[in-house]
């Protein structure tokens with residue numbers, strides 16, 4: 567097994583996958599890439615190779631990816647910059663002699679999916695498939711932690727969850743299951759070459775179901791009310807989130823640049839059935855059943871989203 571690069575190693579998924587790879591084989595050769603190596607100071611102190619790398623800076627990626635065999639390409643966050651950033655990363659992988667890329671895509675990727683982020687991922691999937699590199703694509707469902715702690719938890723205070731997700735189904739997946747699937751594909755890349763996996767949780771749920779489970783877990787009554795896309799856009803207007811991505815807008819506290827057209831289009835994609843996907847791929851890859859949404863909610867209910875890590879979920 568050659569060196570594995572984790573690009574996006576400072577984020578939650580990157581941290582989890584790093585831990586899983588080191589637990590599986592403490593001698594595994596890793597390069598951890600981040601735009602800000604200070605974030606991974608502790609890993610560097612442990613003797614791991616930590617490099618600066620930015621999907622918008624090809625030179626930085628040339629150095630960071632050199633000497634590696636496999637790349638874990640964790641998708642970037644900002645709509646509008648993602649396709650070109652990922653292209654830069656794929657080109658750097660080719661130059662560095664990397665043979666295999668494991669990429670984090672999103673569930674329901676297909677040309678007519680209205681979710682703006684799905685369009686970015688669809689293009690990167692095509693770019694990867696046309697690159698000549700071996701690849702494994704992980705189309706991750708919406709994280710259970712986002713459903714539990716970003717969408718449901720605020721509704722536990724108000725009793726009401728309003729979204730443009732209609733009566734659409736989705737099968738949220740725990741981040742731990744995404745991480746276990748990714749780590750296994752990285753360690754056994756030849757076995758998973760050419761695969762496009764739908765990484766989903768255990769069951770298809772509507773947001774009526776999510777509200778029911780959330781009511782039981784939080785011990786309060788939570789009602790889900792489907793609303794129109796326009797109503798959701800107006801809500802995001804009211805909390806100061808811009809409608810469209812603007813490269814000059816200031817990042818929010820979490821360092822991302824949210825735009826409501828991306829957020830609401832993802833909700834509409836659920837309403838239109840693009841997330842109604844349930845697979846057995848987590849079990850196929852890892853040999854273990856994925857965690858239920860209820861179990862994630864129970865473990866994480868007293869935390870903010872940013873506080874959830876591998877220790878609890």
Ligand SMILES: NC(=O)c1ccc[n+]([C@@H]2O[C@H](COP(=O)([O-])OP(=O)(O)OC[C@H]3O[C@@H](n4cnc5c(N)ncnc54)[C@H](OP(=O)(O)O)[C@@H]3O)[C@@H](O)[C@H]2O)c1
Nearest residue numbers: 574575576577578579600601620621641642706707708709
């Ligand atoms: N399925 C879902 O529900 C869902 C939800 C949200 C996001 N996602 C996707 O899944 C990915 C991983 O999730 P996560 O929870 O680990 O996200 P996260 O904690 O926000 O981490 C994102 C990682 O991407 C890196 N990154 C962002 N822009 C970059 C750039 N221009 N160049 C290089 N690295 C860049 C960041 O590194 P530095 O900041 O250190 O450079 C960070 O390590 C996300 O990035 C996003 O694309 C999926």
